Structures are given as structure tokens and as C-alpha cells.
Amino acid sequence: MTTTIIWTIAILTVLGGLLAVILFLVAKRFKVEEDPRIDEVEKVMPGANCGGCGFAGCRAFAQSCVEAGNLDSNFCPVGGNDTMKKVAEVLGLEVKEKAPMTAVVRCNGSCENRPVINDYDGLKSCRVKAALYSGDTGCPFGCLGCGDCVAACQFGALSMDTGTGLPVVDQDKCTACGACVKACPKAVIELRNKGPRNMRVFVSCVNKDKGAVARKACKAACIGCGKCAKVCTHEAITVENNVAYIDFTKCKLCKKCVAECPTGAIHAVNFPVIKPKPAPTAAPAATPAPAPVAEPVKKEE
Amino acid sequence: MKTFRIGGVHPNDSKISRNCAIEVLPLPQTVYISMAQHLGAPAKPVVAVGDRVKTGQVIAEPGGFISAFVHSSVTGTVKSIGPRKDLAGNNMTHVEILVEPDEWAEGIDLSDTLVTEIPSDRQFILDRIKNNGVVGLGGATFPAHVKLNPPPGKTAECLILNGAECEPYLTSDNRIMIEQSSRIIIGAAIMKQVLGGCRTVIGIEENKPEAIKAMSDALAELGKCGAAYSGIEVMVLKKKYPQGGEKQLIDAVMGRQVKSMGLPIDVGAVVQNVATSLAVYDAVQKNMPLITNTMTVTGNCLPADRQHNYLFRIGFPLSFVAEQAGGVPQEVSKIISGGPMMGKAVANLDACTVKGSSSLLYMTAEQTVRKQETNCIRCAKCADACPMGLEPFLLNKLARNGMYDALEENGVHDCIECGCCLYTCPANIPLLDTIRLAKGDVIKIIRSRAPKK
Numbered sequence: 001m002t003t004t005i006i007w008t009i010a011i012l013t014v015l016g017g018l019l020a021v022i023l024f025l026v027a028k029r030f031k032v033e034e035d036p037r038i039d040e041v042e043k044v045m046p047g048a049n050c051g052g053c054g055f056a057g058c059r060a061f062a063q064s065c066v067e068a069g070n071l072d073s074n075f076c077p078v079g080g081n082d083t084m085k086k087v088a089e090v091l092g093l094e095v096k097e098k099a100p101m102t103a104v105v106r107c108n109g110s111c112e113n114r115p116v117i118n119d120y121d122g123l124k125s126c127r128v129k130a131a132l133y134s135g136d137t138g139c140p141f142g143c144l145g146c147g148d149c150v151a152a153c154q155f156g157a158l159s160m161d162t163g164t165g166l167p168v169v170d171q172d173k174c175t176a177c178g179a180c181v182k183a184c185p186k187a188v189i190e191l192r193n194k195g196p197r198n199m200r201v202f203v204s205c206v207n208k209d210k211g212a213v214a215r216k217a218c219k220a221a222c223i224g225c226g227k228c229a230k231v232c233t234h235e236a237i238t239v240e241n242n243v244a245y246i247d248f249t250k251c252k253l254c255k256k257c258v259a260e261c262p263t264g265a266i267h268a269v270n271f272p273v274i275k276p277k278p279a280p281t282a283a284p285a286a287t288p289a290p291a292p293v294a295e296p297v298k299k300e301e
Numbered sequence: 302m303k304t305f306r307i308g309g310v311h312p313n314d315s316k317i318s319r320n321c322a323i324e325v326l327p328l329p330q331t332v333y334i335s336m337a338q339h340l341g342a343p344a345k346p347v348v349a350v351g352d353r354v355k356t357g358q359v360i361a362e363p364g365g366f367i368s369a370f371v372h373s374s375v376t377g378t379v380k381s382i383g384p385r386k387d388l389a390g391n392n393m394t395h396v397e398i399l400v401e402p403d404e405w406a407e408g409i410d411l412s413d414t415l416v417t418e419i420p421s422d423r424q425f426i427l428d429r430i431k432n433n434g435v436v437g438l439g440g441a442t443f444p445a446h447v448k449l450n451p452p453p454g455k456t457a458e459c460l461i462l463n464g465a466e467c468e469p470y471l472t473s474d475n476r477i478m479i480e481q482s483s484r485i486i487i488g489a490a491i492m493k494q495v496l497g498g499c500r501t502v503i504g505i506e507e508n509k510p511e512a513i514k515a516m517s518d519a520l521a522e523l524g525k526c527g528a529a530y531s532g533i534e535v536m537v538l539k540k541k542y543p544q545g546g547e548k549q550l551i552d553a554v555m556g557r558q559v560k561s562m563g564l565p566i567d568v569g570a571v572v573q574n575v576a577t578s579l580a581v582y583d584a585v586q587k588n589m590p591l592i593t594n595t596m597t598v599t600g601n602c603l604p605a606d607r608q609h610n611y612l613f614r615i616g617f618p619l620s621f622v623a624e625q626a627g628g629v630p631q632e633v634s635k636i637i638s639g640g641p642m643m644g645k646a647v648a649n650l651d652a653c654t655v656k657g658s659s660s661l662l663y664m665t666a667e668q669t670v671r672k673q674e675t676n677c678i679r680c681a682k683c684a685d686a687c688p689m690g691l692e693p694f695l696l697n698k699l700a701r702n703g704m705y706d707a708l709e710e711n712g713v714h715d716c717i718e719c720g721c722c723l724y725t726c727p728a729n730i731p732l733l734d735t736i737r738l739a740k741g742d743v744i745k746i747i748r749s750r751a752p753k754k
Contacts, residue, residue, distance in 0.1 A: 118648055121670055121671045122671065122731060122734055123731040123734045123735065125734075127738055128731075128734045128735065128738055131734075131737065131738055131741070132389070132645075132646075132734075133388075133389035133390050133391070133645075133646065133648040134386070134389055134390025134391045134648060134649075135390065138390075140386065140390050140391050140392060208392075209384070209392070210383075210384075
């Protein structure tokens with residue numbers, strides 16, 4: 001009995017040792033030389049493996065950075081400039097700063113603006129819906145409202161607003177990885193500059209129909225009238241295929257176009273609210289009801 | 302009686318309008334002729350706003366190899382050329398024509414005489430078919446001249462005329478086979494000659510006895526007219542959906558199976574619909590362009606006297622057709638263009654008829670609203686029903702998870718989108734929706750890989 005156990009242990013020990021030697025030799029002989037910097041770069045990456053940079057994951061991105069020898073064509077949208085600086089430090093390279101971006105939903109076709117004209121009872125997926133027909137509203141270009149973008153977002157930055165039926169981007173969580181842009185079958189979502197203090201001006205519509213047709217389908221549609229392009233002093237606005245587009249690299253955030261747009265299709269977000277000017281000019285414009293009350297107060301002063 | 306071997310379902314055939322003779326629709330005030338009347342590249346308009354066009358005049362040229370001519374279906378003035386919403390609500394270029402009384406373009410034989418003598422010049426026939434814009438009218442609207450001109454090295458052994466009309470409700474093919482049987486057979490003889498005089502089979506499902514009789518009688522009559530009409534036979538097929546599917550019909554008639562991603566010509570078959578045959582007759586013997594077709598207006602909610610089979614011209618607004626048929630009943634919740642199995646829901650009744658329009662089918666909420674989806678119970682009914690031998694339950698799972706490699710391995714690209722799986726699923730899983738999408742993606746992947754080899 002004891003001899004069996006001893007023999008077993010002895011044989012297995014010898015076998016184990018022998019195989020370990022073989023494995024050691026094989027590992028030596030066939031060792032894959034890999035640049036150690038790849039590991040170092042990978043360590044400073046966010047590790048989301050989202051694919052926003054265009055590579056399969058953070059390691060593939062790191063490998064590309066090391067192999068390319070420069071960082072001109074590589075950028076991690078999730079980590080942004082901070083991460084890229086760290087990568088540059090590790091590799092001893094220079095990196096150009098990029099303005100932070102965010103996803104922007106270019107559709108304002110809420111239930112109120114864009115009436116539903118038919119019922120869709122198929123699978124709740126924008127791609128399936130888009131493959132079947134133009135959607136349950138009169139606008140064949142706008143948001144389909146099934147939330148493919150929300151499902152695609154790995155950072156929890158998108159959510160469906162149940163009131164409007166449109167997706168909402170949480171700009172603090174959005175990393176501009178572009179997954180939602182790819183997921184949207186209607187190309188409604190675009191990556192735009194976050195802007196100074198997050199202030200942005202954009203056309204919240206992608207409807208290419210002629211003005212009257214677009215307006216019939218949606219109250220807030222861009223009708224391609226071109227008023228915004230005329231009023232823009234920075235040549236940032238182009239009107240093509242009956243829809244205006246604001247080039248965020250040229251836009252100086254003057255908001256002239258916002259005031260000019262007859263349908264309210266141009267949105268300005270995160271601008272500080274301008275407080276109404278006090279007494280002298282405000283008084284005559286005030287409604288008649290509070291006016292008598294206001295006057296005696298003044299007299300008392 | 303023959304039929305295809307794998308899968309298939311037996312929906313109630315509901316051919317309510319089978320005995321309604323074809324009526325000719327009057328002309329509306331305006332027609333909108335779509336440039337996407339066929340599979341492949343949209344046609345390019347060759348008329349300008351303000352031009353006066355005659356009935357049968359070419360208004361658009363093919364936009365590519367797989368494309369077709371489009372002709373004006375009316376006489377009148379071109380009012381506009383621009384985007385207009387199609388059946389699915391998407392924009393497509395349409396030519397808008399204000400209708401005036403008919404004045405036919407030159408060279409079109411408008412007489413009723415039956416021309417039984419078939420031209421001997423093969424190229425002449427193919428040119429006529431091409432120039433008159435004939436496309437397959439079985440549903441896919443594939444340009445007919447392309448199909449009738451097999452690539453070198455491949456020969457047609459059998460021309461199959463598809464008179465199966467396996468979709469429930471549709472009766473337009475049934476009616477033309479009863480009313481225009483001789484013209485269909487002459488069309489078949491023309492195509493047979495183009496293909497080198499191969500065997501020709503007209504496949505008709507057993508639920509159309511009048512059509513089978515009319516076609517057999519006409520065949521016996523025309524058989525006296527010469528050798529061109531020998532070697533054509535009528536074959537009665539068992540009733541089973543999707544018998545009219547190209548690959549299923551080849552299996553039923555010839556007992557051969559088209560391999561994955563293959564074409565019917567690979568097994569020596571050419572399949573054309575009976576309506577296409579009629580169009581070929583008109584194009585070759587009468588030089589008449591394809592501007593008319595037959596469509597069914599039907600539905601369980603319509604009384605017997607309001608079921609119709611109409612001869613329409615292309616570009617008629619569907620709302621006009623519905624109006625002519627007595628308006629849309631209140632209880633209708635969905636209108637389908639095409640059959641209930643493969644047809645498309647009409648999202649826009651202002652859309653216009655195209656060459657391939659086959660029906661306006663009125664469905665009530667009870668018939669169409671989708672039931673709540675529940676979990677797959679692995680009953681494998683879908684796998685039994687699939688006429689392509691696929692496993693829809695598996696493909697659905699893979700499609701939802703975006704596993705394209707596995708989808709390709711499991712042959713998602715062979716799906717013919719017949720809807721048998723969806724029809725048979727007891728858990729109401731939208732199998733076809735997910736599979737169709739994955740099929741498109743996988744075919745794109747396969748195509749993008751091909752040139753690298």
C-alpha cells in the first residue's frame with residue numbers, strides 16, 4: 001500500500017520536473033519578442049476596450065501607437081488629452097491636443113413636434129425598423145426612437161427621454177467613442193466639439209426634404225431657407241440638400257442664427273441665461289396688472 | 302402531385318377574389334412614376350419638366366447593368382421630377398405627369414389579334430424585352446432580359462413558368478391565367494426559343510382548377526400552331542407555401558436544388574412568373590412597353606361585391622386605387638402591398654403603383670397586430686417549416702448577439718425571407734425581422750471579402 005503511494009509520488013515528481021524542463025526550453029526557444037512599451041502604454045489606457053479609437057481594444061491601440069512611431073493618427077477619445085499626454089510621455093513622443101468632443105442628437109422630432117402617423121408594433125430596434133420602412137412619423141430622416149444608441153453606449157451616457165421620445169446625451173459621461181454614431185441607422189447622431197464651457201450651437205435636424213414637406217412632417221424641422229447662412233458672419237453655415245449644417249470648427253458661438261431660424265431648428269446649449277435688464281426698460285414692458293402695485297412702491301422710496 | 306421537399310407551411314389560402322374578373326381602372330388626374338420600378342440601380346429620367354409625353358414613350362433609361370427602361374403610362378405634360386415618398390415612406394425620384402386623354406407612342410400594336418408566329422431572331426427578341434422595360438413580375442422585379450441571357454458556358458435545360466401564386470389572398474396571376482392564357486403561353490414559347498428551345502413547364506398549384514383548365518385548353522389549341530409550342534406542359538403542384546419561391550419551384554418541378562449563393566441557371570433552370578410571360582408577349586409581339594399589370598384588392602373585411610382584380614398602369618396613387626375600389630373600410634388597421642406572408646405594409650397610401658405591385662390587402666387589427674413575444678421553447682417548429690433547411694431559432698439568437706461568423710456558418714445568407722418561421726412560431730418571436738437584418742449584414746461581409754481572394 002505504502003509502496004504504491006511512494007511510487008506514484010516519485011513518478012509524478014519526475015514527470016513533472018521533466019515536463020517543466022521541456023516547457024522551459026520551448027518557451028526559451030520560441031519566445032515572442034514584444035516591445036515592452038506596449039504593456040506600459042496599455043497600463044495608462046482607460047481599459048474600456050470600446051473601439052472608439054478604431055482598434056479592436058486598448059491593447060491593439062497601444063500596439064499601433066508603439067509601431068507607428070508617432071501619435072498623429074491615433075487618438076483615444078475616451079481618455080482624451082490627458083491619456084494621450086501620458087501615452088506620449090511613455091513613448092517620448094509629441095501629441096497634438098484635440099478639442100474634447102461629445103455626441104449630439106440632431107433631431108428635435110419630439111411627439112409634440114412630429115406627430116405619429118402610424119403604429120409600429122415590430123421588434124423594438126431602430127435597425128429593424130429602418131429596414132422595414134421610414135418610421136412611424138412623416139419624417140423619413142429623423143430619430144426612430146427605439147434606442148439602438150442607448151444600447152450601444154457603454155458609458156451610460158445616453159438615455160431615452162420618455163416625454164419627447166428622443167435620446168438624451170449626458171455630456172459629462174459621454175466620451176465621444178462614436179458607438180452611438182455607428183449604431184444609428186439614420187445617422188442622426190454626430191460627434192461635435194464640446195465647445196468652450198460646453199457651449200455649442202448646432203442644427204437639430206437632418207431632414208433633406210423640401211421645406212414644405214419637412215415642415216408638414218415636423219414643426220421643428222430645418223426647412224433649408226438659408227436665413228441662418230445669410231446672417232452668419234463666419235461662413236460656418238452651409239445649406240445643402242435643404243438642410244443647414246454648422247461647421248463647429250468655424251462657429252464662433254455668436255448665436256445670430258439661433259434667433260433667425262423660423263422653426264427653432266438651431267439649438268444653442270449651455271449658454272448662460274441672460275437675466276432680464278432691471279427697472280427702467282422693464283417697467284413699460286411689464287404687464288398692466290402688476291404695474292399699479294409697482295408704481296406706489298417706487299413713490300414710497 | 303409534386304412539391305418541394307423541405308419545410309413549408311399551409312396557411313389558409315383565402316383566395317376570396319378568385320372569381321372576380323379583371324377590371325380596367327380609369328385614369329387618375331395625375332400619375333407619379335417611380336424611377337425604382339425594378340431591382341438594381343434606379344433608372345435615370347430622360348424627360349424634362351414641361352415636356353409632353355405620349356403613352357408608352359421612354360421617360361427613363363437604365364441606371365446600370367441591372368436596371369430597366371421606364372415608360373410613361375399616360376399621355377400628358379411632365380409637371381415635376383423630384384423626390385416623393387414611396388410605399389415605405391422613403392424618398393425616391395418620381396416623374397409627375399398631368400394626365401390627358403391617351404395618345405399612344407408610335408410603333409405600338411394596339412390591336413387585339415393574337416400573334417402566334419414567333420420571331421426567329423434571338424437578339425431581336427432580347428432587345429424588345431429590354432427596350433420595353435420588362436422585369437420579373439413575381440415579386441423581385443429582376444430585369445427579364447438579364448435572366449433570359451445566361452452567361453456563357455451555362456445552358457438552360459428547363460424554363461419554369463411560375464403560376465403557383467402560393468401567397469394567400471392574391472388572385473391576379475390566377476385571373477390572368479384564366480383570361481389571358483393564350484398570350485401567356487405565347488410569351489412562354491418566346492422565352493423558350495430565346496433559351497434554345499428547352500423543356501418548358503408551367504407550374505400551377507392545385508387550388509386553381511380554373512386556371513389549370515384554361516391553360517391546358519389554350520396549350521392544346523396553340524399546339525396546332527407549330528413546333529414552337531411543343532415541349533410545353535402544365536404541371537399541377539401540391540398546395541404549399543412558399544411553392545412560388547424560385548428555389549422551391551425548381552425543386553418541385555426538376556427535383557434539383559440550387560446550392561448556397563448559387564443561381565437557378567447553375568442547375569439549368571430559368572424561372573419566370575406568368576405575369577412576366579404576359580409582359581414578354583406584349584413586348585415582343587406587340588412592341589408594347591410594360592406599363593400595366595394586374596393587382597388584387599381584397600381582404601376578409603370586404604364584402605364579396607367589393608373584391609376586385611384590377612388592370613392598373615404604373616404610377617397610379619394607391620389612394621386612387623383604394624378609392625376606385627370603394628374606399629378603405631373603417632375596421633382596416635393595416636394595408637399590405639403584396640401577399641400577407643412576404644408583402645410590405647403600406648406606410649404611405651399616397652405612394653404609387655409600380656411594375657411589381659400585386660395587391661392592396663386590407664387587414665383588421667385582429668389579423669395583424671403582433672402578439673406579445675415570449676421565450677423560445679425549443680419546439681423547432683421553425684426549423685421544420687424553413688424551406689431552406691435553416692434553423693431560424695438559432696439564427697435569431699446569433700443575430701441578436703451580432704455573431705456574424707456563426708451566422709455565416711449557419712447559412713443565414715440562404716434565407717429567402719418567406720416568413721414561414723415567423724408564421725409557425727408559437728412564442729411569437731420576430732424571427733424574420735432579426736434574421737433579415739443579419740442576412741443583409743452577412744451578405745455585405747461576404748461581398749466585401751470576395752474581391753480580395
